[in-house]
Amino acid sequence: MKYFVTATDTDAGKTLISCGFLQLARQQGLSTLGLKPVAAGAEESDQGLVNEDALALQAASSLEPSYSxxxxxxxxxxxxxHLAAAEEGRQLNLERLAGRVRGQFLKKADLTLVExxxxxxxxxxxxxxxADLARQLQLPVILVVRMQLGCLNHALLTAEAILRDGLPxxxxxxNTTGEAMAREEENWQTLARLxxxxxxxxxPCLQNPDPETVSQYLQLPGSA
Structure with a gap:
């Protein structure tokens, strides 16, 4: 199983949800691999620049991939x-990036998530x-919806764009990342219908969220 994980906006909780799915798969005896092909926002370490989300995916992967x-x-x-690349004088090569991801697919994890x-x-x-990376890889998509005012429009437009791009x-x-939105149940029902x-x-909003706790609220695709 291989999926591309996207969201309605930044800070919707893609990494936490991805790690929750990886944890759930591991609980079911499946091998897992989490990938973050592009990350902006990093700190220096003994491995060079590292991104917090990528480190979380690395830790959640049973196949123990290297950071790179x-x-x-x-x-x-x-x-x-694209702004970070321009600032550093670097090029973003989509074909090369897709090739790096395909190389990881050769590990044949039972569940691979590309965030x-x-x-x-x-x-x-x-x-x-x-979106072009997901299209090149021909991956079905999992959409993380941050439950807040405006999420109906964001979620429906994103779903429409995914389908229009030819991906399932x-x-x-x-995902509730803060206080519950007004009429959250009714908004969820609307999304479930549309x-x-x-x-x-x-x-729900969790005080100290971690992959194991989040996994309790998830179902793997195909089992829902």
Whole structure:
């Protein structure tokens, strides 16, 4: 099973949800691999620049990949990847990036998650966006919806864009990252009725969220 994980916006909880899915798969005896092809926002370490989200995916992967295998392209500034690349005088090569990800597919993990950066249409280079990476890889998509005012529009437009780009929407997760939104239950019901894919989980606001706790609120695609 291989999926691309995107979200309605930045800070929707893609990494936490991805790690929750990886943890759930491990509990079921499956091998797991989490990848973050592009990350912006990093700190210096003995491994060089490292991104917090990529480190979390690395830790959640049972196949124990190296950091560079999880995150081949990392930028220091926590800004849009194409701006970070320009600031550092670097090029974003979509074909090369897709090749690096395909190389990790050869490990044949039972569950591989490829996490995007920000939302579906985050620019990479020229007219290319992260959506083009998912299209090159031909991956079904899991959408993380941050439950807040405006999420109905964001979720429905993102789902429409995914389908228009020719990729299947494998499912979506409702994630509450702060205080519960007004009429959250009714908003969830609206999304469940209008989104053309099953809901794979509803994650409440957790005081100290971790993958094991989050996994209790999720179902793997195909089992929902």
């Amino acid at each position: 295998e999880v995150n081949p392209l990392v930028f220091k500034a926590a800004i849009a990847p 995007g950066a920000g939302g579906w249409r985050v620019p990479l280079q020229g007219q290319q966006t992260l 929407l494998a499912g979506w997760v409702a 989104l053309p894919a099953p809901c794979l989980g509803r994650v």
